[in-house]
Structure formats: structure tokens, C-alpha cells
Amino acid sequence: MTVHTMSTTRTGRWRLAGVLGDAGQPPARVDAGGAWELVVDDGVITTLRPTPAGQAGQVDRDDPAGPRDDPAGLAPPTALVLCPPLLNGHDHGRGPGTVDAGIPDAPLEEWLDTLGRPVRPRGQDELVGLAADAMLRAGVGAAVFCVNPTGPDVVGEVRTAARAAVARGIRAAVAFPVLDAGGDRRGRRRGAPGAGRAAVDALIADVERLAGELADEVAGSPAAGLVDIQLGPVGPQWVAEATLARLAEHSAATGRRLHLHLLESPGQRAWADDVYPDGLLPAMDRLGLLTERTTVAHGTQLRDDELALLDERGVTLALNASSNLRLAAGVAPIARAAARVRAACLGLDGLALSDDHDGWAELRLARGLWQAQTHRRVPGAAALALATSAGRAAFGAAAPRPPAEGQLADLVLLDLSPWRHLFGHPDWPLADIAVAAAGPAHVAEVWVAGTRVHHRPEPSSRPEPSSAPAPRPREVPA
Ligand SMILES: [Zn+2]
Structure with a gap:
């Protein structure tokens, strides 16, 4: 290419x-x-x-x-x-934003129903490409794109998303979605069967083939190493235990990273406490999901002991403060996470407060929450680390x-x-x-x-050299 x-x-x-x-x-x-x-x-x-x-x-x-x-x-x-560069530790590539798409903010579980019915539909090329353009303008040099498929050709859409990132020149972790027990929005039963071993192995083979193909396309060019393909089990409540275990096994064997949503909404917290009265995170740990090769997104509803376990296992946690506000999910636990999880970083989730992919505004919001949650001034350097060094691991081989x-x-x-x-x-x-x-x-x-x-374009207020002709006023059609 x-x-x-x-x-x-x-x-x-x-x-x-x-x-x-x-x-x-x-x-x-x-x-x-x-x-x-x-x-x-x-x-x-x-x-x-x-x-x-x-x-x-x-x-x-x-x-x-x-x-x-x-x-x-x-x-x-x-x-x-x-x-x-600022790092966006969790996103999907939502084009110019969800307002442009005509998807109103709403509590997560309601919002998911409208997510699949945008007023203005776009393909992955625009969803990732236009979002990447806006991120780069804001100084975001790397982003995690969890592909939300818009049709049945998931391999094709992940390929298109990765190529769009390469074409824009942004570093990208592109997560291949895995969802095999998502029939009930509220979450699966503990023993839900999922797709079965053969289907999961076929999916893993697809992911490895695609990763090899994409690497070959850019080998030897300046774009080599821009993209890291990752496995994206969407969230523990929508993926069968056996599938999660198989993906974790593959990650351990190959180093391929995992990226999943975790305890984003009050509904997901209630599901976890109901289905895993002995603890969701210990169960995920037993399945092999909690390692330094894993990123979890949101964690809005995580307790302190759960944050400590993530840190102990070296998991990266991507906090998404604006998204949590827009999807009525809660207040991102910035202060508690920053105090307990070394790899606590920030993500935009394609839902920046002003729908504009502005990593600086997100950083300012995160610092503000951190201060509000501790009643102390947070030094700029500590805040900036959330948006830079802390999130590097989320990008695997594509990390700057x-x-x-x-x-x-x-x-x-x-x-x-x-x-x-x-x-x-x-x-x-x-x-x-x-x-x-x-x-x-x-x-x-x-x-x-x-x-x-x-x-940045040159400032428009800069004086023209005296020898240059005066610019013609732009004609405005009546
Ligand atoms: Zn997300």
C-alpha cells in the first residue's frame, strides 16, 4: 500500500x-x-x-x-x-464525533442501542481517519481504536481502520472486537457457552493473518511499526469465560495485547456483583486476563482493592472522564487510580466533552477531578504524565x-x-x-x-511582505 x-x-x-x-x-x-x-x-x-x-x-x-x-x-x-505527544489510551474512532453522527448522549445501556443507528452513518475509513485528523491537530500522537463494526465483515473493517490510521500517520493500537455472549445488554450468565473453541481459534487465526498482512504492507516504509493489532474482548459481561481464557492463553503465548472495557457503568457493577459474588476481578485473574499485556478501559466503578489488584498485575487502566459524564456512567476515579495504579492513563473514548477529540481539555478535566477528589493542587507534571508516559504500554509494539x-x-x-x-x-x-x-x-x-x-497554519495576522500584492477580498456568493 x-x-x-x-x-x-x-x-x-x-x-x-x-x-x-x-x-x-x-x-x-x-x-x-x-x-x-x-x-x-x-x-x-x-x-x-x-x-x-x-x-x-x-x-x-x-x-x-x-x-x-x-x-x-x-x-x-x-x-x-x-x-x-499526548496518548489516547482508549477510543473507537468516532469520526467527527457522536453529535455529527446524530447519537445523543444517554446512560450507557440506552446509548448502545442508538450507537448502531446513527443519523449519519460512516465507514471505518472516515470514522478512524477523521477522528485521527482531529486528534493529531490537538497533539495526540497515538490512539487505541477499538473497532465497533458497522456490518458483518469484521476483518475487513479492522483492516480499513488500521489502514486509515496509517494513512493519517497516527500511531494506533487497533483492537479486533470479540463479542460472543452479548445477547443480553445487562450481561451474560456465568456459564454462558459463547462461540466455542473452534470459532474462537478461527477468530484468532483471522487476527494473526490480518496483523501479518498489515505489517507486510508497510514493511520498510516510514509507517512500519505504526500499528499494533490487539485482541478486543469487548467486556467481561459480553464475552464467555471460555473465550476470555482462550484469548488470554493466546496473549501469553504470543505477546499479543488485550484491550477490554471494565466496570464502566453502575449496571455493569451490579452484574459483576450478582454473577461473581466472590469477585469479578479475581475471576478475571484466574482466567489469565490480568497481566502487563492487558489494558482495561473506564474502571469507573472499580473499588480500591480492585485497583490495587490491577496494579499488582501490571495492567494498564485507561480512564475516560468525559465519556463517563456524557454516558451517565459515573465520575472517573482519577485520584484513587492515580494513587494506586502506576499505569493509569487517559482515554477520550471518542466522547470528548466538546465532541472534538481535544486531549488537552481532557487532561484539564482529569486534573480538575483529581484536585476535587483530593482537595489538593495537582502539579502539572503529574497530570501530564497521565496523558503521556503512563499510557505507553497500551500501544504495544506501536508505542512511541x-x-x-x-x-x-x-x-x-x-x-x-x-x-x-x-x-x-x-x-x-x-x-x-x-x-x-x-x-x-x-x-x-x-x-x-x-x-x-x-x-499549524501560519497565523493569519502575520503582516505580508510589502512587495506582495494585497490579498483580494474573497468573493461571497449572494
Ligand atoms: Zn469504549
Whole structure:
């Protein structure tokens, strides 16, 4: 497959006003007021280090030969700060959003009925592609796409979803849906038979064939390694125990990751307590589901002992605060999870509060809940870690490496110029500025796996050079 839509810019050089390291801290010495030099050469970060002096700002975008000539001094100094890309630890790819699709917010179990009957239906290419476009504009460099099939060809839809992610240049974990005891929305019986061993083995064979095929399509290209295919048992209440055990066995044998919803709604909590009076999570543990190869999404209704078990097993937990509000599922347990689960991260679930895939607003909401739940200020660096380093494992082989010399460029250049008067102020570490105020409008560039996949349009207010003709007013049809 030829990737036509991906930008091919893989080289650049910048002077930065600061650097946010992987957990929101500067990677080397604290040098918030000084400039940093960043050089990316053929996709690889060759230089990332403080410079002794100099004007922080953009040296140039594409030409490593030297600073851009700007004799008129028209270009305002831009305070670019390097940040790791935000990671979206749980999503589905819902196109421009569920409002566009005509699916009203509602309690989860009701909402699921309308999810399959959108006013504006779209295929996986648009569902994943348009969502990926919006995420990249916001600085989200990787997302988990749990495919919700729109028709009977599940293999075909997962293939299309993965190709859409590759075409957009976003790193993606694409979860192949497994659902064999979903007849009752409220949840299966404990001994529900499911699809049976032969059918599950056939499904696993389909997944492995598809993963190999997709890897072959991009082998040797810059898109190699962008996609990790995962097994997606939709949730324990809708998948038979025998099936869950078989998928866990396959994961243990091959390393293929699992991604499933867990205790998202009060209804699911009630099901778990009814069907597993001795504990759903211990049962999942016995089935082999709770390992460092597993991500669970939501966990809105998890108790402290259950959070502790997830952490003990190395499970990644993707919290989805906006989605939980929109689907009347509860308040995401940000503070309890952050205190107990090392790999507690954030997901948008395709249900950002403003229906716009804005990872920064989600981060701000999560930090706000964390503060409200503890009555304490949460440092920006700790909040930023939820949206960056904590979620890396969810992406398996497609996970980005932290920005550092010698690594492929996976990074966001944030334009924090409006707040440059705060740089170096002891109350305002760069992470606190970013978490407090950054949004898609401040995302100047996004690089994924060594390729620039998004750059902000030049500001429209920038003066034209005097020799250029005045722009013609746009004709507006009457
Ligand atoms: Zn979900």
C-alpha cells in the first residue's frame, strides 16, 4: 500500500524555549528560561540539548542549513516548547464525533442501542481517519481504536481502520472486537457457552493473518511499526469465560495485547456483583486476563482493592472522564487510580466533552477531578504524565519512545508564546502552563515516528511582505 496522504517532512531544526520531558519534567537540568536546540534528521532526533544563549524561537522548519532570513523582523518570536505527544489510551474512532453522527448522549445501556443507528452513518475509513485528523491537530500522537463494526465483515473493517490510521500517520493500537455472549445488554450468565473453541481459534487465526498482512504492507516504509493489532474482548459481561481464557492463553503465548472495557457503568457493577459474588476481578485473574499485556478501559466503578489488584498485575487502566459524564456512567476515579495504579492513563473514548477529540481539555478535566477528589493542587507534571508516559504500554509494539537523541521523532511543538512572561517563574513550571492553558490552537507541529504529520497554519495576522500584492477580498456568493 502506498501512503499518499502522509506528509513527507522528516527533517527540521529549531531553537526551543523549553523542553517537557516524558513525565512532564525537563529531561536534563532545569533550564526553563534558556533555549534548547532540537535537530531532527531523516526522522531521527540527532540533537536535543540546552544551548548556552540565544533567542528562543524557530530557526527554521525544513532547512537545516541555517536560520530563516527575516530582515524585516516581521516574524514574531515564537516560544516553542517540546512536549511528548499526548496518548489516547482508549477510543473507537468516532469520526467527527457522536453529535455529527446524530447519537445523543444517554446512560450507557440506552446509548448502545442508538450507537448502531446513527443519523449519519460512516465507514471505518472516515470514522478512524477523521477522528485521527482531529486528534493529531490537538497533539495526540497515538490512539487505541477499538473497532465497533458497522456490518458483518469484521476483518475487513479492522483492516480499513488500521489502514486509515496509517494513512493519517497516527500511531494506533487497533483492537479486533470479540463479542460472543452479548445477547443480553445487562450481561451474560456465568456459564454462558459463547462461540466455542473452534470459532474462537478461527477468530484468532483471522487476527494473526490480518496483523501479518498489515505489517507486510508497510514493511520498510516510514509507517512500519505504526500499528499494533490487539485482541478486543469487548467486556467481561459480553464475552464467555471460555473465550476470555482462550484469548488470554493466546496473549501469553504470543505477546499479543488485550484491550477490554471494565466496570464502566453502575449496571455493569451490579452484574459483576450478582454473577461473581466472590469477585469479578479475581475471576478475571484466574482466567489469565490480568497481566502487563492487558489494558482495561473506564474502571469507573472499580473499588480500591480492585485497583490495587490491577496494579499488582501490571495492567494498564485507561480512564475516560468525559465519556463517563456524557454516558451517565459515573465520575472517573482519577485520584484513587492515580494513587494506586502506576499505569493509569487517559482515554477520550471518542466522547470528548466538546465532541472534538481535544486531549488537552481532557487532561484539564482529569486534573480538575483529581484536585476535587483530593482537595489538593495537582502539579502539572503529574497530570501530564497521565496523558503521556503512563499510557505507553497500551500501544504495544506501536508505542512511541520518549523524545531523546537517537530516537525517532515522536513529539509535539507547543507554542506557549502567550505565556512567555511566566517562563522561569517558580510558580509556573512549563508543564503547569501547558496543562492549565494549552489546546489545539497552540499545537504548532506534531511529529510521529519521524514524520511531521501536522503543522499549524501560519497565523493569519502575520503582516505580508510589502512587495506582495494585497490579498483580494474573497468573493461571497449572494
Ligand atoms: Zn469504549
